[in-house]
Amino acid sequence: MEKKNNSYDFSVPHRQSIYAILIIIVKTYRVLIGQLWPVLVLFLINRSSSQNYVFLYVMIGLGTLGMIISILNFFRYFFSIRGGELIIEKGVFGKKKVSIPLERIQTINFEQNIIHRLAQIVRVKVDTAGSAKEEVSFDALPIDMAEAFRDEILLAKNRLAVNVPATEEAELPAEPTPAYQTILTLHPKNLLLAGITANHIRSSGLLLLFFLWIFDKLNELGFDPVEYVDRIPILEYSFVLFLFVLLLVFVVSFIISMVRTAIGHYNLTFSRSERGFVVESGLLTRKVVSALDHKIQTISWYDNLLKRFFGLYDFTMSQASSEQVHVKKAIQIPAMTQEEIDFVKKSLYPYAKKLPKTYLSMSKYRLYRRLAFITLGLLVLLAGLYFTSIYAIYAWTLLALYLPIQEYLTHRKYKFGYTKNLIFIHHGAVGDKTSIMPIHKVQSINIKQSPYQRKHDLASLVIYHAAGFQTVPYIAYDDAIFVMDQLMGRAEASTRPWM
């Protein structure tokens, strides 16, 4: 085995970096605190109860035991690459050996939090096509060792791939490290733009939830915020106050989404590797996510009014992972331009150049149905609110005006079409969203028909892929059957790997 620029011989068992112990201890405590913080809070509030002490001691005991086992685990944890397999030997009491054939390894991701960065180490996640049990992750490897490790696996994988004629790569790459082509780097200016144009409604929602939560907790602790507010003479419930609160929520959520975007996407680079994409980003926790082409199930991009003004899109790639059912690993890029998206499209689907000739729209009966439901729901709600709290009616009236417009726009914008290889879905209400999914990624298709749909000879189509599903609602029943036949025929005839 020739080795370039690395001095690691993975054929002999290696241990993780010694910092792994630190990481493990931090992890243990984070899990413990995450699980037990309500108990701790209770304990702090209510010190007198002796029962709490017993509980606390038990917890501390369990925590310490867990930590000791973790540390022992570190010293008994070895990994090596031998005979085309990644071999992990572990176990404190018994010895357990896990071997994973290299060709089963799908992606290798690096992650860094603050400790990792200070110590010059990375967390390495090895994703396989098997079940979640076979997931492997190393808490701490020195950066150069991690890179050598990844290169060695990729190289070995490529070598194996040569023997298999059906894989898409025909020749071995010249260098062990795949060449990366940068698609975009999020400069501070674009990061700012991404923050400004982020979805503030989502942040507002989170903020409101947070307020409600606080409100709830205060009530539990015996404070009554409503009574407190009542005692301040100026703050009367009024339309002005309502507007003020709305403005406040908006400003704060604006700041929150700015900060969230800035922290999450700080110094983001999105690049094209040999057979996939890599994203590196984050201020506090540096994250590297990679996706191989054949694992990517759908790509989609969307804008909102602000983003459209700047010509920017939020871009998402969903990929199948071995824990597909639970976790959907997605690559998310804020503030991408149309050219950058086109580049991704071209490199991901080089075989597809055409756009659908015709599109299907949703039937108007869906709109009627939705409007009827909204009217009914709001009438009931408003009737209820009329007797309880008059000021909440302001909020609901706004909603009452907004929802029908949203439904109408959704109805107008929805378009479904497909070519020989790809499915295109355009949707959105205020913003525009486009999703693309290769037909050979179809896992199963379901035609659904409610009594209302049957009356109007309509049906909905649900197309499942390994990272979720796409719905084609309220199309003519005959169209649904036709589309299903077409997609099934193409999916079954295709020999491209779907995962």
Added chain:
Amino acid sequence: MEHIISDGFENPQVEIKSYPSIRQLDFQALHPRSVKAAYLSLLIGFMVLLLGYVIAYLLSADFRSFFWYVLLGHFVVFGLLFYFVQSRYLAKGYAIRARDISYRSGVFFKSLVVIPFSRVQHCEVDQGPIDRLFELSTLRIFTAGGASSDLSISGLEPEVANHIKDFIIRRTLDRHGEEE
């Protein structure tokens, strides 16, 4: 782009009309014994819930005031469920083609699922206590599309269920063989 085409990938143009249509599918009914099994499991559910209500009636004074409404609702709901057992049975059916399996169900809310064999992750045959009583089996088919896209066909004869399972597994293996 050329190397992708030359790499054993073939995607010949297919005439649109030439794809087989699910319209032509001849759906197989489930075994008639599954109707009896459905009645029995409904009856068990009916009795268990009824017992629960009676216990609640005896234990809680609050519940007593609206017990009769609950009881009425209970009878109406289960009456409807019993009434529609036959239609539900008639609505269900499966069909197997060379490359996929289809399953339809639902009296009011109709559903038709098609799963290609090449996408089947794994496949199993189960037998619950009621199934065993009536000598029936449930065939479960799992894909990578998640729980909502998985298929479960109950009320098959064990031999049929196992036969279909073996067939699907063979087809799945064939496909993987083709790919590698």
